Amino acid sequence: MAEQPTSTPLAPEPRTGPADAISVRDVTRVYQRPRTSLRRPSPPVHALRGVSFGIPQGQRFGIVGESGCGKSTLLRIMAGLDRPTSGGVAIDGRDITGLRERRLKFVRERLQLVFQDPMSSLDPRMRVGDIVAEPLVAQGHGNRRERVAELLEAVGLRADAADRYPHQFSGGQRQRISIARALAPRPKIIVADEPVSALDVSVRAQVLNLIADLVDELSLTLVFVSHDLSVVRHVCDRVAVMHAGQIVETGSTEQVYEDPRHSYTRRLIAAVPTLGKALSGVSAADLNRE
Amino acid sequence: MTPAPETGPAAAAHDDVLAVRNLDVTVGGRKLVEDVGFTIRAGERVGLIGESGSGKSLTALSVLGLLPEGLRASGSVRLAGVGHDLVGADEARMSRVRGKEIAMVFQEPMTALNPTMRVGRQIAEVLLIHRTRPDRASARAAAVELLAQVGLPDPEAAARAYPHQFSGGQRQRVVLAIALANDPALLVCDEPTTALDVTVQARVLDLIVRGVQDRRSALLFITHDLAVVATACERVMVMYGGRLVESGPVHEVFTHPRHRYTQGLIGASDLTVVDGRGRLATIRGSVPPAGRFPAGCVFRNRCDHATDVCATRPKWIPTGPDSGYACFHPVPGSGAHGTGAPTNQEAGRG
Ligand SMILES: Nc1ncnc2c1ncn2[C@@H]1O[C@H](COP(=O)(O)OP(=O)(O)OP(=O)(O)O)[C@@H](O)[C@H]1O
Ligand SMILES: Nc1ncnc2c1ncn2[C@@H]1O[C@H](COP(=O)(O)OP(=O)(O)O)[C@@H](O)[C@H]1O
Ligand code: SF4
Numbered sequence A: 001m002a003e004q005p006t007s008t009p010l011a012p013e014p015r016t017g018p019a020d021a022i023s024v025r026d027v028t029r030v031y032q033r034p035r036t037s038l039r040r041p042s043p044p045v046h047a048l049r050g051v052s053f054g055i056p057q058g059q060r061f062g063i064v065g066e067s068g069c070g071k072s073t074l075l076r077i078m079a080g081l082d083r084p085t086s087g088g089v090a091i092d093g094r095d096i097t098g099l100r101e102r103r104l105k106f107v108r109e110r111l112q113l114v115f116q117d118p119m120s121s122l123d124p125r126m127r128v129g130d131i132v133a134e135p136l137v138a139q140g141h142g143n144r145r146e147r148v149a150e151l152l153e154a155v156g157l158r159a160d161a162a163d164r165y166p167h168q169f170s171g172g173q174r175q176r177i178s179i180a181r182a183l184a185p186r187p188k189i190i191v192a193d194e195p196v197s198a199l200d201v202s203v204r205a206q207v208l209n210l211i212a213d214l215v216d217e218l219s220l221t222l223v224f225v226s227h228d229l230s231v232v233r234h235v236c237d238r239v240a241v242m243h244a245g246q247i248v249e250t251g252s253t254e255q256v257y258e259d260p261r262h263s264y265t266r267r268l269i270a271a272v273p274t275l276g277k278a279l280s281g282v283s284a285a286d287l288n289r290e
Numbered sequence B: 001m002t003p004a005p006e007t008g009p010a011a012a013a014h015d016d017v018l019a020v021r022n023l024d025v026t027v028g029g030r031k032l033v034e035d036v037g038f039t040i041r042a043g044e045r046v047g048l049i050g051e052s053g054s055g056k057s058l059t060a061l062s063v064l065g066l067l068p069e070g071l072r073a074s075g076s077v078r079l080a081g082v083g084h085d086l087v088g089a090d091e092a093r094m095s096r097v098r099g100k101e102i103a104m105v106f107q108e109p110m111t112a113l114n115p116t117m118r119v120g121r122q123i124a125e126v127l128l129i130h131r132t133r134p135d136r137a138s139a140r141a142a143a144v145e146l147l148a149q150v151g152l153p154d155p156e157a158a159a160r161a162y163p164h165q166f167s168g169g170q171r172q173r174v175v176l177a178i179a180l181a182n183d184p185a186l187l188v189c190d191e192p193t194t195a196l197d198v199t200v201q202a203r204v205l206d207l208i209v210r211g212v213q214d215r216r217s218a219l220l221f222i223t224h225d226l227a228v229v230a231t232a233c234e235r236v237m238v239m240y241g242g243r244l245v246e247s248g249p250v251h252e253v254f255t256h257p258r259h260r261y262t263q264g265l266i267g268a269s270d271l272t273v274v275d276g277r278g279r280l281a282t283i284r285g286s287v288p289p290a291g292r293f294p295a296g297c298v299f300r301n302r303c304d305h306a307t308d309v310c311a312t313r314p315k316w317i318p319t320g321p322d323s324g325y326a327c328f329h330p331v332p333g334s335g336a337h338g339t340g341a342p343t344n345q346e347a348g349r350g
């Protein structure tokens, strides 16, 4: 099988810099869970344990790790939807960690989220047009109908999709709808949490191409979370590998994929089934070996 | 090469565990699955792939006698050692077969688990119901042993726990323990690892393959993930629009696909090959809803190779005892089989 590099390795860069779209400084997040026993309190969950990195404008940055390692917790904090227990996050150099909800308006304009499961993130009782326009309403934009039509076309749907409901669309089309909604306020940063993990391979390819087209055309900064390093390798320039609330390795995706330094990264790569590996004799037992 | 029957890849052999023939699934007047036929031999691991909405789950549910209300199966589904056809069998008969000769694992483990019963007891129940263990004590011991086999760290403690106390991957292992409890002749898995992350998927896949190998059980493994099928199975069947469109050994189908749909799926799966702009190969359009597939070749409205003849139904072209395809303009063969485009053109009535 022909192997082609899908991104060019970047020169090493400072971990954080003034031009960064997003910078994350030593972020921790401890969840206190409700008591389940009368005798002793539940132990706190250390979901993030000192995470730092910077994402320059225009970069496609991947975060990869297994279920429960803290990926979604980190994204919520980066988007200002949750606060770190300690540490800070800056968007375009502006610290967002101390801001109150009202003052986070600029984060909503700069940064938008796309989630894994388009069905549960789209309100089934709302028409698609209203779903896509939602961020515009919140920000008091005028001329919404035209903008909605333009957005639907940008993600490969017909403008008349606006009058229908989410359940009338397939999984891939629903993910296009959530991407259109995210693009509505013309953000410069898109943060996507497992956006293709629930999709068929053929639809996955279509949605990944759409994301790549939009990132190029609109010069977006992309943060892309996945448990599958082979997807991140295709999409992203750089990657951070997370394990148990910490980043264990970062680098250009090619370098991390081809020459992983951390044993956890090696295990993550080994676990990915590919056609090429399977046809050269890699068995299920081999995937499960560290 | 053995001559294959006209109707499809359903050559009968003595060690067949499962033989499906002319299976249709209909709702109202609409066909959701059409003329599906295949066999699975003892201990053989067979994958069933295709995009969402292709009819994979309905095929599996027909085999298990679990079609939802309102859907009707016709045709024949025979299981070795069971004296009656599974199509049309009443629930009393099916419940003696299910969990014993044939067992299943679905995508969502909670559909198979009782949230209010300890998991050890749930495993013991399937052993007692089918009388494979004489009494509660030995069934309980066997349940703990099964939990150990699916790799749960402290099987004694696991047996006493409730389903909500496990993670998604661990729950799927409990379901697998239940499915394997009675050493079924056939295990049917429908997207068992689709909701799991890659590391947990690797563990569950390993357990499924080892579980069926240790018992010489046959496996029907359904997924849309080609790499997973290639890793776990020996043979693969490709489904689209409610029909089987190609079938054959994994290595052959994935290295030399013949049907244009199979070719498209393989292209879209490969994240390492991109075009000049860095974009992945795709299959254009999307899977139509049931009843809205084109007449003739069901893939016609998405196929770059379609011609007028494709408006008629392509015949099944056998290329081996368990392999073949149904396409008028197949990907040129590698030479191994000698049946190429001309044969298909002749087969076409257009
Ligand atoms: N609201 C909460 N209260 C308590 N614990 C939580 C909460 N949200 C998350 N956690 C815990 O924090 C850890 C990190 O969770 P997070 O959702 O960030 O993981 P993730 O990497 O996104 O996983 P997945 O791949 O499954 O989405 C986990 O141990 C999780 O159980
Ligand atoms: N209970 C049902 N009633 C009507 N149509 C159904 C029902 N279940 C499935 N279908 C339709 O049958 C087709 C095949 O479905 P399914 O077997 O679930 O596909 P797959 O498992 O390949 O994704 C789809 O078009 C689906 O919408
Ligand atoms: S029969 Fe025709 S339309 Fe169908 S896959 Fe083959 S070439 Fe394409």
Ligand SMILES: [Mg+2]
Residues within 6 Å of the ligand: A071, A072, A073, A193
């Ligand atoms: Mg998450």
Ligand SMILES: [Mg+2]
Residues within 6 Å of the ligand: B056, B057, B190
């Ligand atoms: Mg299905």
